[in-house]
Structure formats: C-alpha cells, structure tokens
Amino acid sequence: MGTTSLPGVRLWLRRLLDDLRAGRSCLWLVPDAQIGHQGVGAEALMDELLHELGDFLLVAPGEAGADPGEAPALAGPASVPALAPTVWGGADALLDYDDGLAGFGSAPRAPAAAEDRVVPPPVRADADLLGRLAKELPAMPREAAGEPEDRMEEILSRLTGGGPGTAAETRVIVVRAWHEAVSTVATDLLRRLSAAVKEAGLPPGARPRLLVLATYSALPPELPDQMARENIGVHWWWGAVGRLDTATVVSTARPSRPGPAAHRRLLEFVTQATIVEVCGPFLDVAAELAAGWDGVPESLPEALLRAVGAAGPGADTASGSASASGGVGYPVLGRSDRAGSSVQQPDMAIRPAWNAGQVDAWDGQLRYDPRRELGREHEDTLRKRVWLAQNRALLPLLDDAREDFTEVIRVRSRLPLAQLAERYRSRPVGGVVVPVAESTARGLSGLELGAMWGAHVNADVSLKRTEAERLRVFWDARNRLAHRTPLDAPRLDRLARALSH
Template structure:
C-alpha cells in the first residue's frame, strides 16, 4: 500500500489525504509504524514535499505512546493538539442556539436575556455539552446552582469520580504533561487563554461560581450602565443647586487636563459627562443637586449596582431585576 501511495512501479502519486482513526487500530504501534514507514517510503521514492502522500491521523492521547508527539514534531509531520480549540464565541453560539424560543423581546427582556446567555457561557467554558444543557436555565440567579448541577449530571462526566485537579499550567498550544490524563478524560481544556476545569468541579466551589456570575453580569451590563450614567448627567445639570463650574470642581473627574476657566482656574462644567455615579449620589446627599423621588430612586439603584459590580460582587435576583428595570426606564 505504501509503495502504491508513493507512485511505485510507475504509478501516479496519491496526494489526497488519507484519514486514519487511531482508536480503530488494534495496537498503538500500528499507527506509529505506518507514520514512520510513510515518511521513509516517500523519501526513498525521491518525491518532493508537495507531491508526497499525506495522512491525517486522528488520535486520543491514549492511542499513541506518550512521547510520540514530541518525537514526530519535525518538517515531515506536524502535530496539532485539540487544546484550546473551542473559544468563547463557540460556546456563546451553542448557548444561543439552545436557548428556549422567545418572541417579541424588547428592552428589559433583551437585556435580561443577554445576562442569562453571558452567565451560561461563562459557567460552561469550553465544555459545549454543558452549555447546551445549561442553556435551558430560567435566568433566575437563585436557581442557577441547581440548574448547573442538573446540566453536569447529564454530561458524560456527571457521574465520574473527579480526580484532584492540583496545579496545571496552561501549557501553551498543548496540555501540560500533568494535565494530559485529565484532558483526555474531558475534564480540562484551555479557554480564552486560561485553563478551565470541567464545571463539575465548580459545584464544590461556590466562590468560583460567584466569580463567573459576576464576570458575566459585568460583561453584559456595564456598557448599558455606563450609557445610562452619562445620560443621567443631564439630570444632574438640570437639578444643580450650585453653579455647574462649582459642581464640576467638587464632584467631576480629577483627571489631568480637564478643561478649566482661564480667568478663575476653576472647572467649566464641561466634564460633568464623566461624573461617576458615586459622585452624583454624594452631590445628592450634600444637597448640591435636588432630585425628585423617582430620580433619587433610580440613581440609588444605578450607584449601588455599579458599586457591587466594581467590587466583584454579583447581583442577586432582586437586584438584577431592579437594575434592569432602571436601565430601561
């Protein structure tokens, strides 16, 4: 067969890739022998690189001798690890496709759906089977842990005895040697440049789950929150009880190069669009802006939510719904 692939006896060289599924071979040595003989036969036939027969060997780590990939990495043979192959966009796509159908989502529902999908994506990482199952979550933070537990139990690793994960470095474009067994078992992978263990491990680590939920909320809510903050500066201007220049000086950003009045050296009020929510709330407490009850409630919700997210604290169900209501007011 090898001679035929190399165009022996005046035949035509076969350049179409030959796909070999290594797990179907009776012994790992059969795949190793084929690879080495294929390279040797092509060289003996004097074939230039572009006319040599090509083979694609698909194998799990246990299908080949442990040291073989490092031995084979040379000009004739390229070794590609399926490590870090799944990215955030892949996970997000699986989540979106598996979400329950919705119709006519506007405003509040759209933002809540964005938070839900971001949360499922963050918790699932590169484990797409978990993402597909967890995509059915109802979006209530209070039911998230149970939904994650159900999703994990339905995957291949759900009933497995989890080994100690220990310390495993990222390993660049391949799993580190210490992580090889766990990677082969579908328990670890690289995602967004970081090592991610299967979500089954997170079930015993509430802090990790909390951090992932916070990351998702931060990612989904912060852009809209900053837009609303900037819009609210118009309310601050209208409700100011002291000159805007004075308000700017007391509560505006302290950044270098902020515009000042050449005559007085004081603020001009033109940087109020960058005023933080906490500063607005302080101005309200000090009586320097006169907000009505609705405006005061809205500012309090925006400020408290932003403050929690800034301190890496996820919003609970009530806080999340309250914030989304105000973001769409």
C-alpha cells in the same frame, strides 16, 4: 446549527486542512472522552474534514477495530494481562478503545474485560494495516509477499511514485488509529512515510499525505512532541471551542421566553451570559443548563446540579491532576512556538486530565468540567463566575447610562457647572490637573455614578424622585460589581427596569 458548524470548530479544522493542503502529513490527537461522542465527537469531526477535503482515501478499519468500544478480535499468541486501573480509566497501554465517556448525555459503555482482549504482536498488526492499505492502492499486489518490512517498503515506494510506471499518490490517506489493534502501527507508518517523502524530494503538490487520528492514551506520552520535530503536523483537539461557540449553543437551547418588554430581554441577555461563563467549553452542560434554568442567580446551584445530571456522567473527578484549579481559571499552559505543533496544545502536566475530558482551553484560560464545581466547597468559584458574567454584560450598559445621566446632572445642577465639575470630578492620577475653565464639559462627562449620587445627597443637584431612584440603582449596581459582588435577583430586576427606562 450543528456542533461541527460552530465557528471555533471550523477554524480548528481549517488549520488542519491548511497543513494537509500544504503537503504535510498530520497526527490528529483527540481525548479518549471524544470517541463515540454524540456532540463534538471524533468521527463527526472527521466526516466534516473529509467533506472539505473531497479527495481522500479512508482506510477501512481492521477486524480489531470495527467498533472502538469492543475488544480486538485478531488472533494472537496470548491475551494481554490486566493492568491495574488508574484514575484515568484503566486503559491498556497498547490498546485504544472507548473509555466509557461515550457522549453528551449518554450513559457510559463498559469496556470489555481485560482477559478477553487479544492483541496481536506488532509485526502482525503492521501486516494487517498494510494489507488493508494495499487493497485500496492501484497497481499494488493484493497479497503480501515476504516479511511485513518488505511490504512496508513496497507501499512506501508506491505512495512516493518510486515504482516503475507509477506516480506518487496525492490523495490524503486517513487512518483511525483507534480501529487498529495496536495504535502505534499507524504512527509508525506516518513517520516512515514522512521520511520517505523527504528522501524522494517531492514538491508539496505532488506528495502523498497521511492523516492519523489517534487518542493520546494509546501512544507513548513523548511521541507527539517527537513527531512535531519530524516535519509532521501535530494537531491537538485543544482550545477549539470558544466563547462564541458556547454562546451559540446556549442561545439555541434557550426556550422561548414570554414578554417583549425591554427589561425582560435584558435579563435574558444576562442569563445567557451567565450560562456561558459557568459552563465554558463544556457544551453538553451548557445546553442542559440553558434549557432548564430560570435565570434567577439564587437558583443557579440547583439548576447546575440538574443540568449536570441530565448531561450524564463526565470524567473521573477524583484525579489529583485536575484539582489544581481552585479559582476561576488559570492562563493556558500550552505552547505555540514549537515547529510542527498546532496553535495550542495542553502542557504535559495536564494531558491526562485533558485526555479524560476534564479540562480544556477556553477564552485564554484553563477551564475544568463544571461537574467538578458542584457542592458547597465550590460556592465561591461559582459566585465568581456569576460576577464575571454580570460584569461583562452590564458594565458597558452602566457606562452608557452614566454618560446619559450627565445631561440630567447638567440640567439639575444648583451650582455653576465649572464649580460642580471641580467639586465632584475624579482627580487625575499623576498630579496632572487640567484647568477647570478648559475642562468643564469634560469634567461633567467624566463624573462617576458615585460622584453624581454624592452631588444629589449634598443637594448640589436637584433631582426628581424618579431620577434619584434610577441614579441610586445605577450607582448601587456599579459599586457592587466594582467590589466583585454579583447582583441578586431583586437588584438585577431593578437595574434592568432602570436601564430600560
């Protein structure tokens, strides 16, 4: 299964498609780290979207943006002076190019030197985009006449059907802003078209729609929120990958494991759950860890280090913005109630970290790149993730085992069942006590593993040696997980064998 076929990715794209099909123009925001990506890359996602759209007009890139990793080639009056680099990569304010985070497992590509970057003035950049768009539209003069503002009015009139004998353009027009010398020329066109459509009073089915793909760093920080208030759909590539997507990647990447024994299959189930929990939405690391880890909890730190190395360098982890984690995860800070915004979007405070590929929303929490969680200072975080995975995978199985074992307790009891239930049942919270005569069956079925073990220790039930050993393994595992302690390899193996009995 390709990455663009993952269910979370397809659901995210469907939301964007629904907006476009409802007659709205949209801004699609991706992090810099996604440009040139070999995994869930922006170009691959766009191709999938266009395949679903069917009828569209993809504006050809300008000379400045033939390759998003190269410097612009348009002539201009002067070069842009070099800016002081930031912890996020040193991108010029008006330029949009690959920041070097080129893809899953690939080496970063160094950006062109600042003194070689030549940026045309905004008017020149406007004219370049409008000229390329005009070449794609029927009934439009191929040569620009007058000032770029006049050309803009001509194009808006043509798109909305305002010219004599012309109908409104109904195809979705797609502009990749990172292929423009100045990314804001694309968003300016988006805002102007949205206003022109509103003024023309066109119904949703007869509207021209513009889809602009842009990186967050190439736009003024406040612009996306402003555009969301202008009836423009703003879609952030945020929270698209979910637990099911990570689990799919992990399952696909796991090598074939010998041994059809049930306990081996159970250990593999726990191993995959652990990889999913540790890696979250960072699919490159998840695939590498799935391919190279033997599933032994004690070897996980070393295996994660190897997986991170094989996946390639991630975003700059020296950022203070991304250091606020300190735990297993924080509730998502995105907003979902703003008109025109997508279901989720990163909070303003973490947008730089998101743009650098360091953080994403996953399963209702903020998740940081696993590259940040290497080293002894992060051992506790990794241990908590292992515990969470084991808890999620094993608790339902332990509860089933507890229910099954009540039948053994019923048969082996040395006391009347009502007396056994009264002595070892859990006391209800709130002081409401059900009479024992009415609840013998319920009392036995509700016995916890610890209570069963206590009945065995007190000789109130007579268990066979193998039965007592299984009960001890169940109780020990349940007790450790209840106290947030992950199981080590020997305990996992004993539990898997006991559950498979």
